[in-house]
Every structure is written in structure tokens, then in C-alpha cells.
Amino acid sequence: MSSDNNKLSLDSIRDSLIRQEDTIIFNLIERIKYPLNSTLYKQPSSSSWNISGSLFHCLFQETEALQSKVGRYLSPEENPFFPDNLPASIIPPSKSTHILHPAAESVNVNEKILDVYIKQLLPLFCTEADEEGNFATTASCDIQLLQALSRRIHYGKFVAEVKFRDCTDQYKPLILAKDSDALMKLLTFEAVEEMVKKRVAKKAMTFGQQVTLNIDDSTKEVKYKVDPSLVSRLYDEWIMPLTKLVEVEYLLRRLD
Amino acid sequence: MSSDNNKLSLDSIRDSLIRQEDTIIFNLIERIKYPLNSTLYKQPSSSSWNISGSLFHCLFQETEALQSKVGRYLSPEENPFFPDNLPASIIPPSKSTHILHPAAESVNVNEKILDVYIKQLLPLFCTEADEEGNFATTASCDIQLLQALSRRIHYGKFVAEVKFRDCTDQYKPLILAKDSDALMKLLTFEAVEEMVKKRVAKKAMTFGQQVTLNIDDSTKEVKYKVDPSLVSRLYDEWIMPLTKLVEVEYLLRRLD
Numbered sequence: 001m002s003s004d005n006n007k008l009s010l011d012s013i014r015d016s017l018i019r020q021e022d023t024i025i026f027n028l029i030e031r032i033k034y035p036l037n038s039t040l041y042k043q044p045s046s047s048s049w050n051i052s053g054s055l056f057h058c059l060f061q062e063t064e065a066l067q068s069k070v071g072r073y074l075s076p077e078e079n080p081f082f083p084d085n086l087p088a089s090i091i092p093p094s095k096s097t098h099i100l101h102p103a104a105e106s107v108n109v110n111e112k113i114l115d116v117y118i119k120q121l122l123p124l125f126c127t128e129a130d131e132e133g134n135f136a137t138t139a140s141c142d143i144q145l146l147q148a149l150s151r152r153i154h155y156g157k158f159v160a161e162v163k164f165r166d167c168t169d170q171y172k173p174l175i176l177a178k179d180s181d182a183l184m185k186l187l188t189f190e191a192v193e194e195m196v197k198k199r200v201a202k203k204a205m206t207f208g209q210q211v212t213l214n215i216d217d218s219t220k221e222v223k224y225k226v227d228p229s230l231v232s233r234l235y236d237e238w239i240m241p242l243t244k245l246v247e248v249e250y251l252l253r254r255l256d
Numbered sequence: 257m258s259s260d261n262n263k264l265s266l267d268s269i270r271d272s273l274i275r276q277e278d279t280i281i282f283n284l285i286e287r288i289k290y291p292l293n294s295t296l297y298k299q300p301s302s303s304s305w306n307i308s309g310s311l312f313h314c315l316f317q318e319t320e321a322l323q324s325k326v327g328r329y330l331s332p333e334e335n336p337f338f339p340d341n342l343p344a345s346i347i348p349p350s351k352s353t354h355i356l357h358p359a360a361e362s363v364n365v366n367e368k369i370l371d372v373y374i375k376q377l378l379p380l381f382c383t384e385a386d387e388e389g390n391f392a393t394t395a396s397c398d399i400q401l402l403q404a405l406s407r408r409i410h411y412g413k414f415v416a417e418v419k420f421r422d423c424t425d426q427y428k429p430l431i432l433a434k435d436s437d438a439l440m441k442l443l444t445f446e447a448v449e450e451m452v453k454k455r456v457a458k459k460a461m462t463f464g465q466q467v468t469l470n471i472d473d474s475t476k477e478v479k480y481k482v483d484p485s486l487v488s489r490l491y492d493e494w495i496m497p498l499t500k501l502v503e504v505e506y507l508l509r510r511l512d
Contacts, residue, residue: 019289022481026282026463033275051346059326066318070311072392090307094388132350136328144400195469203467207282211459213451225278 008099010162013155020152021200025207027145028125028234029225034138035129041118056118059139060146076100079154081110081146103253104157109242110150116238117146125230152239156246163187163247164254175255183248193240197232204228264355266418269411274455276408281459283401284381284490285481290394291385297374315395316402332356335410337366337402359509360413365498366406372494373402381486408495412502419443419503420510431511439504449496453488460484 040056051058061082064072071091072078076098080086131138164171174182208225296312307314317338320328327347328334332354336342387394420427430438464480 022467023286023289026286030279030282033279055326055347059322062322063319066315066322067392067396070315070392070395071388075389075392078393091311091388091391096389132327132347133331133352135347136323136326137334139326140323140400140403144396147396199467199469202469206465206467207463209462211278211455211462213455213458 008158008162008165010159010166013158013162017152017155017159018199020148020155021196021203022207023148024145024152024239025200025203025226025231027141027148028231029208031138031141031145032125032226034126034134034141035131036122036126037130037135037138038122038128039130039132040135040139040142041122055135056139056142059136060143063143076104076157077151077155078147079108079110079150081114081150083108100157100161101250101254101256103256104250106253107154107157107246107249109153109246109249112245113150113153113242114146116242117142117149121234121238125226149239153242154246156243157250159243160187160247160250160254164251171251172255175251178252180248180252183251184244187244187247193236196240197236200235201228201232204231264414264418264421266415266422269414269418273408273411273415276404276411277452277456277459278463279404280401280408280495281456281463281482281487283397283404284487285464287394287397287401288381288482290382290390290397291387292378292382293386293391293394294378294384295386295388296391296395296398297378311391312395312398315392316399319399332360332413333407333411334403335364335366335406337370337406339364356413356417357506357510357512359512360506362509363410363413363502363505365409365502365505368501369406369409369498370402372498373398373405377490377494381482405495409498410502412499413506415499416443416503416506416510420507427507428511431507434508436504436508439507440500443500443503449492452496453492456491457484457488460487 041054043054044051053061064080064082065087067073068080068086068088069090071089071093073080073086074089074091074093170186171183174186204226205222205224205228208228209222210225297310299310300307309317320336320338321343323329324336324342325344325346327345327349329336329342330345330347330349426442427439430442460482461478461480461484464482464484465478466481
């Protein structure tokens with residue numbers, strides 16, 4: 001119970017979101033070691049592979065099924081990308097009190113995340129090439145990164161819940177009027193967003209540097225493993241807008 | 257062909273080993289966000305789970321089977337933890353020339369790595385607790401980290417091959433005499449090992465710091481996400497000795 005109350009303070013939510021930035025940047029750096037490997041995400045042209053959908057789609061779906069058996073999707077922080085026909089968990093659900101409104105389960109923007117990831121993010125961050133020998137490792141980096149992005153974005157449910165509880169009187173009329181635009185405006189704090197963009201760029205510089213023991217290397221031109229300005233853009237154009245979309249979707253169902 | 261020759265220069269091998277340090281430290285930081293979760297690695301006491309072996313064992317084995325289908329183990333850099341009954345790859349093997357001696361395939365110390373990991377490393381790095389809700393995410397961090405450790409340690413095959421080619425006259429008599437101790441001595445460079453230990457500690461400090469935008473935070477006591485001295489120890493006591501074990505095992509079979 002105390003850990004649930006704890007989870008509901010805006011401070012602990014903020015701490016978790018900040019920590020998740022590190023996870024996303026680590027996973028991003030690891031993914032872009034490999035080139036785009038676009039064959040992974042394409043419908044196979046030859047029927048010899050004997051799979052439906054892309055290689056990545058198959059692998060991701062089967063990975064989720066495996067993780068579902070170990071209870072991944074019992075956690076309110078986790079949202080599946082392929083929610084249909086997931087096998088049941090062999091671990092019983094823990095008896096924690098639910099802090100989110102039951103409608104939270106129906107808020108899932110993973111289809112959008114996956115689409116943006118394959119069509120926009122990968123081409124932006126990766127060099128164009130195919131390295132067949134690294135398809136499997138590339139795909140497992142993708143899965144880790146997508147799951148980290150999804151967790152971060154769907155954390156918007158917790159953000160929305162705590163904001164709703166803190167200012168119910170402000171949110172209630174907008175929810176009843178189904179006024180998405182006004183809700184979005186109420187949830188937007190430009191100064192905070194600017195700070196996030198600066199912080200993630202700084203993290204990209206810190207985590208993406210080449211660490212050596214030579215002191216005189218510090219005078220050399222620094223080459224980062226990931227472009228810090230692109231990490232800012234990732235937050236600005238995709239992560240933060242999608243998080244707010246989750247918040248609005250959640251709030252619209254909050255009084256159901 | 258050029259990339260194969262490239263792989264065989266000691267410089268490119270060293271670059272890869274250095275880059276793999278970052279991967280290992282990122283994955284280590286991510287794993288130890290979670291507590292030990294020892295239930296994952298234990299034989300289940302209740303038969304209700306209906307699995308043989310530990311939950312982690314099952315999940316890891318099924319993950320490898322999945323990745324094998326996408327060709328993970330066609331790469332000479334990848335070695336399975338559960339090599340028996342792996343499904344065939346649906347991707348055909350690429351036609352790269354083989355740079356390692358065919359005996360390389362029989363060198364696999366993953367059983368040792370897994371044993372050390374569960375019995376020694378996890379208790380050293382993790383806080384003692386069970387968080388049932390995070391079993392699935394913990395296990396997927398474990399798998400990423402174990403695969404990174406395994407790749408790094410089995411890279412010893414490439415190190416040994418290039419050393420053998422560069423100084424065949426020195427190695428040949430020791431191999432013929434099956435003199436493991438002399439081979440181990442010939443492969444050991446204490447000054448290099450000291451440098452690696454220092455570098456990985458510096459990386460742990462860099463990647464494990466809390467990055468904030470506040471400038472005055474630099475005067476505060478720094479708290480790292482992973483203890484840099486433990487990362488040094490990880491290399492000193494486990495990664496480097498196991499790599500040299502791989503090198504010796506490979507060399508002993510090099511003239512077969």
C-alpha cells in the first residue's frame with residue numbers, strides 16, 4: 001500500500017521518468033551500433049521464409065507471448081504491442097491495490113509507436129545498410145528499445161491520474177465536455193518540456209562519449225555515439241506528444 | 257572479404273572489445289535497477305507452474321530458440337547457452353569466408369558464465385529482494401547482459417586466432433605439447449589488464465552518473481548507479497580470466 005501511495009506522488013513519477021530517459025538512451029545507443037537492416041521490417045518477398053508479416057513482427061510477437069507467460073503484462077506499467085491472443089501468465093497476479101482507473105487498460109498507443117519507430121525513427125538514427133549476420137541482435141535491441149519507449153509513453157497514465165487527483169475540479173468539466181484540446185493545453189508545460197529536451201541532450205553527450213584513459217583526448221574533437229540534437233528531437237516530436245496523447249485518452253475515460 | 261581481413265587485425269579486435277565494454281556496463285546498470293529476484297532462478301517448489309527448471313532457465317532457452325530461427329547462431333561471434341535442439345535458422349547463412357578454425361564451434365564456456373552469473377555476480381551487484389511484478393523485465397535484462405558477456409568472452413577466439421597467426425612459431429610447440437599453463441602465460445599481459453580495469457571503472461563512473469541540468473550539483477557527493485570498483489572486479493575476476501580460458505581452449509584445438 002505504501003509503495004502504491006508512493007507511486008502516486010508527482011515526485012516519484014518524475015524520478016521514474018528521469019531514470020527511464022537513461023534506459024531509452026542506453027538502448028538507442030545499442031540499437032544504432034547496427035545499420036538500418038530494413039529487410040527485417042519488410043514483408044518477405046520470397047515465400048521460402050514461411051512466415052506471415054515481417055521477420056521483426058514475428059519475432060516481436062513471439063517474444064511478447066513468452067514474456068506474457070512470465071507475467072509481464074500483469075504490471076500496469078507494461079502494455080503489449082500485440083495484445084490479441086496473449087498467453088496467460090503462469091505467475092499469479094500480485095495483490096497490489098490498483099491505482100489507475102480500470103479504463104487504463106484500454107489506453108494503448110503501441111500501434112502508433114511501432115509505426116513511428118519503423119517509418120521515422122530508424123531511418124533518422126541508422127545508417128542505410130543490411131547486415132544479415134546481425135538481424136537477430138538488431139531485432140532484440142529493437143524490442144528492448146520499443147519496450148522502453150512504450151513504458152515511458154504509457155507512464156502518462158500515472159501522470160494523468162495524479163494530476164486528476166490533485167486538480168479534480170479543473171479536469172472534471174473538460175472531461176465531461178470531452179474537450180481534448182483543452183485537456184491537452186492544461187497538460188502542457190512548455191518550460192518543463194524545454195528542460196527535458198536539454199537534459200536528454202546532455203545525457204546523450206554523457207552516455208555517448210568515447211571514454212578513454214588518455215587525458216589529452218579531451219582536446220580532440222568529440223564524436224558521440226548518438227547525435228544529442230536527435231535525442232532532443234526524439235523527445236520533442238515523438239515521446240512527449242505521445243505521452244500527452246496517452247494522458248488525454250486516459251482522462252477522457254477517467255469518469256466512466 | 258575485406259571485412260573479414262579487417263576483423264583479423266588486432267586493432268579492429270581491440271576496438272570491438274572496447275566498444276563491448278560500453279554494452280556490458282549499460283546492460284549491467286539496467287539489470288541492477290531491479291533487486292535480485294532470486295525466485296526467478298530457483299527450481300519452482302510448487303508444481304503449479306508446470307515447467308521443468310527455473311523460470312529464468314525456461315525463458316532464456318525459449319528466447320534462444322526464437323533468436324536461432326532468425327539466424328543468431330550462424331554468426332561466429334554468437335554462442336548459445338543451450339546449444340541442444342536449437343531450431344534451424346530460416347535465414348540462409350551468409351557466404352562470408354570463415355576466419356576461425358572450424359574447432360572454434362566446440363569452444364563454449366557459457367555453462368560456466370551462467371553459473372558464475374547466477375551464483376556470484378547477481379548477489380554481488382543486486383539488492384536482496386523479490387519484486388514479482390518485475391520478473392519478466394528482470395529476466396530480459398539478464399538475457400541481454402548474459403549475451404553481452406558471452407559475446408565479449410568468446411571474442412577470445414578471434415584474439416587467439418590473430419595472435420596465433422602473428423606468432424605461429426611461438427604457439428605451435430606449446431599447442432603440440434598441450435601446455436595450457438605456458439599458453440596462458442603467453443597470453444597474459446598484466447599492464448594491459450590493469451589498463452582495462454581502470455578504463456571500465458572510468459566508464460562505470462561516466463555512464464552511471466546522475467545527469468542533471470543543475471550546475472551546483474557537481475559539488476554534491478556523487479552517487480553512481482553501479483559501483484565502479486565492482487565493474488573493475490567483474491573484469492578482473494571473471495571476464496578476463498574466462499576470455500583467456502576461451503583463448504587457451506581455442507589454441508589447444510588450433511592444429512586439429
